[in-house]
Amino acid sequence: MNMPFELQIALRYLLAKRKQAFISVISAISTLGVIVGVMALVIALALMTGLQGEIRDRLLGSNPHVYVWNTAGIEDPAAEAAALRRIPHVVGAAPAILGQGLVSAGDRTEPIQIKGIDPGLEPQVTDVRGALRSGDLASLDAPGEGGDDGILLGRDLASRLGVGVGDTVTVLTPQGTLSPMGMIPRTRRFTIGGIFSLGLYEFDSTYGFVSLDVARRLFDKDLVDFIQLRVDDIYLAPQVARSIPPAMGSGYVTEDWTTVNKPLFSALWLEKVAISMTIGLIVMVAALNIVASLILLVMEKHRDIAILKTMGTGARSVTLIFMMQGLIIGLVGTAVGASAGFAVAYVLDRYELIKVPVDVYQVSHMPLKVEPLDFLLVVAASVAICFLATIYPARQAARLDPAVALRYE
Numbered sequence: 001m002n003m004p005f006e007l008q009i010a011l012r013y014l015l016a017k018r019k020q021a022f023i024s025v026i027s028a029i030s031t032l033g034v035i036v037g038v039m040a041l042v043i044a045l046a047l048m049t050g051l052q053g054e055i056r057d058r059l060l061g062s063n064p065h066v067y068v069w070n071t072a073g074i075e076d077p078a079a080e081a082a083a084l085r086r087i088p089h090v091v092g093a094a095p096a097i098l099g100q101g102l103v104s105a106g107d108r109t110e111p112i113q114i115k116g117i118d119p120g121l122e123p124q125v126t127d128v129r130g131a132l133r134s135g136d137l138a139s140l141d142a143p144g145e146g147g148d149d150g151i152l153l154g155r156d157l158a159s160r161l162g163v164g165v166g167d168t169v170t171v172l173t174p175q176g177t178l179s180p181m182g183m184i185p186r187t188r189r190f191t192i193g194g195i196f197s198l199g200l201y202e203f204d205s206t207y208g209f210v211s212l213d214v215a216r217r218l219f220d221k222d223l224v225d226f227i228q229l230r231v232d233d234i235y236l237a238p239q240v241a242r243s244i245p246p247a248m249g250s251g252y253v254t255e256d257w258t259t260v261n262k263p264l265f266s267a268l269w270l271e272k273v274a275i276s277m278t279i280g281l282i283v284m285v286a287a288l289n290i291v292a293s294l295i296l297l298v299m300e301k302h303r304d305i306a307i308l309k310t311m312g313t314g315a316r317s318v319t320l321i322f323m324m325q326g327l328i329i330g331l332v333g334t335a336v337g338a339s340a341g342f343a344v345a346y347v348l349d350r351y352e353l354i355k356v357p358v359d360v361y362q363v364s365h366m367p368l369k370v371e372p373l374d375f376l377l378v379v380a381a382s383v384a385i386c387f388l389a390t391i392y393p394a395r396q397a398a399r400l401d402p403a404v405a406l407r408y409e
Contacts (some may be wrong), residue, residue: 006317009308010324012298026293027329033286034333035340038382040279042341043348044376048272050349050367052265058362059261062198063128065227065237067260069253070245073223077212078362080227081121087247089240092124092230097215101173103208105161112157112171113206114213116224123228128152128196128209135194140195140211149214150193154204158195170351171208175220179277188218253330275364278325283382286333287389290326294393298322298400306402315398322394323387330386345370 010266014027046122056210077095081097084093097116102109119140123129139150148168153161161288186275190210197204212224231240234257241254298305305318345368348354354366 006320007324009321010328011224013019013321014325014328024202026289026296027325030286030289030293031329031333031336033289034283034382034386035337037279037282037286038285038311038334038378039341039344040282041276041382042370042375042380043368044275044279044340045272045378046303046341046345046349046368046370047366048268048275049371049374050369051361051363052268052272053369054367055268056261056265058199059256060234061131061259062203063202063260064125064258065231065234066229066241066244067255068229069225071251071253074227075223077118077224077227080314083248084229086245087229087240087244088228089231089233089236091232092121093226094118094121094228095212095224095226096122096228097212097219097221097225099173099175099215099219099221101171101218103152103157103405104170104172105163105167108161110157110160111206112208114171114173114208114210114215114218116212116218117209118212122209125230127198131196131198133195133197134272135192137194139191140209140214143191148189148191149210151190152194152209153192154207155195156201156205157208160205160207163192164190164195170284171218173218175218186218191205200362205359214262216321234397236328258358280381283385287330287385290329290386290389291393293329294322294326294390295396297325298393298397299398302400305397305400309400311404318400319394319398322388322397326390326393327383327387330383330389334379334386337382338375342370342375 013380015024068080068084070080074095081093081095084090095118099114099116101112101114103112104110108159117128117140119137123137133155135152137152140152141150143149153163153169158164161169169190169192170187171190172185175186196209198207208220216222229240231237237256238258241256241259244254245252308318309315348366349368352365355364356366358364
């Protein structure tokens with residue numbers, strides 16, 4: 001297979017030896033710069049994409065996709081949930097009640113966010129059943145041995161209290177009984193029916209689940225607070241939320257997961273862009289190295305260029321020689337850097353090597369995920385930048401006057 005004349009010379013210059021070894025060293029440094037820049041960019045994008053995706057998945061596993069309130073109150077939650085399930089793209093609906101209190105076990109007391117749920121319907125909208133590490137969701141409807149109602153506690157909350165399945169805890173709520181001495185907070189004993197881990201520190205360290213009827217009595221509420229919905233496509237949640245008031249009535253108010261978590265995901269997206277732009281400067285620096293190496297090569301090879309021109313080589317061929325040289329540096333550096341970045345991201349994610357504080361980042365380790373589109377954009381941008389870096393030196397070489405170059409040789 002015959003190799004193009006321009007490519008032969010470009011490779012010969014890149015692999016120069018003896019007197020031109022300095023040029024080869026400069027080319028190697030330029031290639032290494034591209035490798036490091038592309039690898040760092042792939043890893044950074046994988047880090048931010050993985051973190052954003054992991055937090056999103058855990059949030060959506062712990063929370064419904066759409067919240068629905070009725071300004072007139074939800075008197076018949078079963079009928080409301082059934083009606084909302086008929087909305088297009090809705091695959092699950094379940095009522096809920098929220099309240100706050102303090103939970104005690106022995107001499108330990110912790111704040112708790114109590115969520116009243118329907119054990120039969122809640123798995124339609126959250127991953128609470130799959131999140132159970134011990135116990136059973138059905139324990140919320142079955143009183144314990146002492147007649148106490150059941151409660152599910154988050155793993156971290158149970159750990160701080162030092163309790164497990166079958167143990168008893170006391171819950172204190174602000175709603176109480178009026179007495180001559182004022183309002184006396186209400187206390188209630190519960191038997192722990194299960195320990196769950198939804199994967200978010202916020203839930204695992206502060207949440208407890210009780211049955212809907214128990215929550216009504218605990219917080220003196222006759223009506224449920226809202227209906228939770230799950231949709232078949234998370235990105236259709238805003239559309240589904242907007243369609244509910246026209247379909248169900250003007251008294252309905254909705255909010256979807258994108259609105260509830262908008263500040264968080266906006267911050268993550270901005271951080272991803274900022275990191276990509278910052279690390280992208282490494283690729284720009286590598287491109288400047290390519291410019292410098294090609295300029296040095298043109299200066300070193302001005303006699304060879306002049307001889308090529310006197311032998312009939314056109315300006316276009318001279319331009320292609322130096323463009324190919326810079327492009328080879330860019331292609332090799334991009335290919336090696338992208339492959340290394342993908343491999344490093346895979347290993348870091350597979351073996352969970354980057355540990356982070358779970359109470360800050362909501363995850364115990366930094367997940368990394370290489371999106372095909374991000375990967376292709378990095379590769380395309382790197383090759384394009386390296387190609388653009390070859391234009392000026394190549395054009396300077398093509399403009400070289402053979403008579404001037406050979407005058408003093």
